[in-house]
Amino acid sequence: MKKNKPPHxxxxxxxxxxxxxxxxxxxxxxxxFEKNPGIKILLRYLPxxxxxxxxxxxxxxxxxxxxxxxxxxFIFFKTLHLIEYGVLFSLWRLSLYNISYSQSISIAISVIYxxxxxxxxxxxxxxxGRVRDVLIDFLGVLILGQFFxxxxxxxxxxxxxxxxxxxxxx
Numbered sequence: 001m002k003k004n005k006p007p008h009x010x011x012x013x014x015x016x017x018x019x020x021x022x023x024x025x026x027x028x029x030x031x032x033f034e035k036n037p038g039i040k041i042l043l044r045y046l047p048x049x050x051x052x053x054x055x056x057x058x059x060x061x062x063x064x065x066x067x068x069x070x071x072x073x074f075i076f077f078k079t080l081h082l083i084e085y086g087v088l089f090s091l092w093r094l095s096l097y098n099i100s101y102s103q104s105i106s107i108a109i110s111v112i113y114x115x116x117x118x119x120x121x122x123x124x125x126x127x128x129g130r131v132r133d134v135l136i137d138f139l140g141v142l143i144l145g146q147f148f149x150x151x152x153x154x155x156x157x158x159x160x161x162x163x164x165x166x167x168x169x170x
Contacts, residue, residue: 062127
C-alpha cells in the first residue's frame with residue numbers, strides 16, 4: 001500500500017509532525033485508525049458534506065431581509081455566498097489533498113454544487129436561482145477559498161488528532 005506523504009506545508013516541520021502537544025502517545029491514534037479505517041474516511045469527508053447540507057438547508061428557507069435597504073441586504077447576502085463557497089472549497093481541498101488534481105476537483109465540486117443550489121432555490125417559494133449568484137459562488141471559491149484553507153492548515157498543523165485524520169497514510 002502506498003504511503004501518503006504529508007502535504008508540503010507540514011513536511012517542512014517534521015519535528016512538529018512527531019511532537020505531542022496533547023500529551024497522548026502518538027501511536028494510539030495511528031493504531032486506532034489502522035484498526036478502524038472507515039472512521040478515518042468518515043471523519044475526513046464529513047466536514048464538507050455537513051457544510052453542503054447546511055448550505056442546502058439555508059437555501060430551503062424563505063427569503064428574509066436584513067434591512068429595508070436593498071443595497072445593504074444585497075451586500076450582506078452576496079458576502080455570505082462568498083464565504084460559504086470559500087469554506088466549501090477549503091473543506092473539499094483538505095479532504096482530497098492526497099488525490100491528483102485535488103484543487104481542480106475541489107473547485108469543480110464547489111462550483112457544481114453552487115449551480116445545483118441555485119437550481120434548488122428556483123424551486124423554493126420566495127427564492128430565486130440566479131446565474132449571478134453562481135458567479136459570486138465561484139469568486140468565493142477563488143478568492144476566499146485560499147484564505148480559509150490557510151486558516152485550516154494552521155489549525156491542523158497545531159492539532160495531532162486532525163493531522164492524523166487528514167495527513168497520515170490511509
